[in-house]
Amino acid sequence: MNAMLEKALPTPERLDVQSGNVRLAVWRWGEPHLPMVLFVHGYPDNHEVWLPLIRRLSGRYQLVAYDVRGAGESDKPRKTRDYRLELLSQDLKAVLDAVSPQRAVHLVAHDWGSIQTWESVTDPQLRARIASYTSVSGPCLDHVGFWMRDRLRRKTPRALLQMASQLLHSWYIYYFHLPLLPSLSWRFGAAKAWPQYLRKVEGIRNPAHNPHQASDGEHGVKLYRANFITSIFKPRKRHTEVPVQLIVPTRDRYVGQQLFQQLSLWAPRLWRRDVTAGHWQLLADPTRLGSWIDEFVSHIEGGEATPELQRAALKPGAGPFAGKLVVVTGAGGGIGRSTLLSFAERGASVLAADIDPAAAERSAELARAVGASAYSYCVDVGDSAAMERFAQWVKSSLGVPDVVVSNAGIGMAGPMLKTTPEEWERLLRINLWSVIDGCRLFGKQMVESGKPGHLVNVASGVAFAPSRNYPAYATSKAAVLMLSECLRAELAGNGIGVSAACPGFVDTGIVQATRFAGLDDEQQAKHRAKVQRFYRRRRLSPDTVGERITRAVERNQPVVKVGSEVHLGALQWRFMPWLSRLFARLNLTA
Numbered sequence: 001m002n003a004m005l006e007k008a009l010p011t012p013e014r015l016d017v018q019s020g021n022v023r024l025a026v027w028r029w030g031e032p033h034l035p036m037v038l039f040v041h042g043y044p045d046n047h048e049v050w051l052p053l054i055r056r057l058s059g060r061y062q063l064v065a066y067d068v069r070g071a072g073e074s075d076k077p078r079k080t081r082d083y084r085l086e087l088l089s090q091d092l093k094a095v096l097d098a099v100s101p102q103r104a105v106h107l108v109a110h111d112w113g114s115i116q117t118w119e120s121v122t123d124p125q126l127r128a129r130i131a132s133y134t135s136v137s138g139p140c141l142d143h144v145g146f147w148m149r150d151r152l153r154r155k156t157p158r159a160l161l162q163m164a165s166q167l168l169h170s171w172y173i174y175y176f177h178l179p180l181l182p183s184l185s186w187r188f189g190a191a192k193a194w195p196q197y198l199r200k201v202e203g204i205r206n207p208a209h210n211p212h213q214a215s216d217g218e219h220g221v222k223l224y225r226a227n228f229i230t231s232i233f234k235p236r237k238r239h240t241e242v243p244v245q246l247i248v249p250t251r252d253r254y255v256g257q258q259l260f261q262q263l264s265l266w267a268p269r270l271w272r273r274d275v276t277a278g279h280w281q282l283l284a285d286p287t288r289l290g291s292w293i294d295e296f297v298s299h300i301e302g303g304e305a306t307p308e309l310q311r312a313a314l315k316p317g318a319g320p321f322a323g324k325l326v327v328v329t330g331a332g333g334g335i336g337r338s339t340l341l342s343f344a345e346r347g348a349s350v351l352a353a354d355i356d357p358a359a360a361e362r363s364a365e366l367a368r369a370v371g372a373s374a375y376s377y378c379v380d381v382g383d384s385a386a387m388e389r390f391a392q393w394v395k396s397s398l399g400v401p402d403v404v405v406s407n408a409g410i411g412m413a414g415p416m417l418k419t420t421p422e423e424w425e426r427l428l429r430i431n432l433w434s435v436i437d438g439c440r441l442f443g444k445q446m447v448e449s450g451k452p453g454h455l456v457n458v459a460s461g462v463a464f465a466p467s468r469n470y471p472a473y474a475t476s477k478a479a480v481l482m483l484s485e486c487l488r489a490e491l492a493g494n495g496i497g498v499s500a501a502c503p504g505f506v507d508t509g510i511v512q513a514t515r516f517a518g519l520d521d522e523q524q525a526k527h528r529a530k531v532q533r534f535y536r537r538r539r540l541s542p543d544t545v546g547e548r549i550t551r552a553v554e555r556n557q558p559v560v561k562v563g564s565e566v567h568l569g570a571l572q573w574r575f576m577p578w579l580s581r582l583f584a585r586l587n588l589t590a
Helices: 047-057 085-099 112-121 124-129 141-154 157-169 171-176 181-200 213-233 286-300 307-312 334-345 357-369 384-397 421-449 471-494 521-538 542-555 564-575 577-583
Strands: 013-019 022-029 036-040 062-066 105-110 130-136 244-249 270-275 325-329 349-354 374-378 403-406 453-458 496-503 559-562
Touching (some): 013 085, 022 047, 022 085, 047 105, 112 130, 141 157, 384 421, 453 542, 471 496, 496 564
Parallel strands (some): 105 130, 349 374
């Protein structure tokens, strides 16, 4: 077992802190001169839920955790009104006064601990006491109230669907407002079943036994009853200048990602990190969460930000891909450049990769012109060793990418029997093997990082349309389509989407560079000009394809068909393959 996981915690200092008429049980680890990180737990937990994370951060910080009122060894008021947010904020202030009266602390909170801590973080009187705030799976209820009003005001199907989805995920809140039943369920069975629930549903391998579980569950219900209705239906404008690191588990069964869409309006100093995890990420993967807290706190304390932390910083009104790194191969022109710019316009940081370094840098310059952070890299995607170096450079220099678009490709036409082995090898090396390498290398990085991501592989509409005119090219693109479908199934469990883009007749540089097997140079030029005239008459723009690819990533579409000819070809191949086979016999190069 990793030595870090085995590291034992020293015996903590135990304090009793008085907040009004409530006694709070507080624990402290570490040397007094170190920066302080203070943890606030959620429901139905107590301070012990933080112990795996505290173990990983010990030695670098002074660490403090306490049982909120109603939990663990703290007092448990009987009346529901004694659990109001303003009283919970007073509790936090009392703890701050006891453990760090002079120096600002770094708050870390989860679930209900995060909900109640937003009350303090948005309190101007406590601004000087809070150095930073890391929030995990817990929105500000006032922010949620304004978010719901915004969804209702928009009245679009998408907005209403988002609201309906969150209402369904919040079923437990309605249950907690029922009389007697929630409390009785914790007394008679729910406490014993809780570890099994964490193990089977949340993926927690060895949930620790909590001797206070029944009491924590029973009294914690009052948190919901005392605050939800008032805060949601009568929200207050709660802004903060505190630096906020938002951790968003994308598989949270209770708190939807949509609740944080407008958070940068309330917290302009915002960093966001998405992770493929459930609601209790702090138990399922404390190592990754600990490293993110360490990076953020170190930066706020004056340290240099890592590339990923720099990218995680969001601005008010940032686009849907803000904080994301998008890598595009073959980005020196055509579909690759248009796709790169489409992501850049939506807030992403982008990396243009191409065999032509000048073209790649030009694409990066265009992305910078729209306000994006942009980089360029020269790589021959047909060289697997070069792709290995490329992937490693991206990870070490910029961090694990969020989206990778494998777009680089070349054209090849002419009869199969006249296509030489060298031409086959070159085409498959660039059109197929580069996609395999891109998916293999970057997909592995995404899985190991535990972050959600997306792979886009640019195939072609000819994947649905056999023809005697381009057997090598169609073979490579059909293989890319099938690879994408297989990989989508393989990576679905890791929160990584895979899309195959199948554009139609797009006039790009690939048309000008297409080779025609079995023809001399004069015939090559003649056929190339003929094909290019046709493509230009079609007027399908690379920008259209780039926009569709960007939208496909947002919606996690499996196949992106661009152009009426592609839709017709796919339908024909599906329902009338005999007609496709008949058209395949036509010789368009004669």
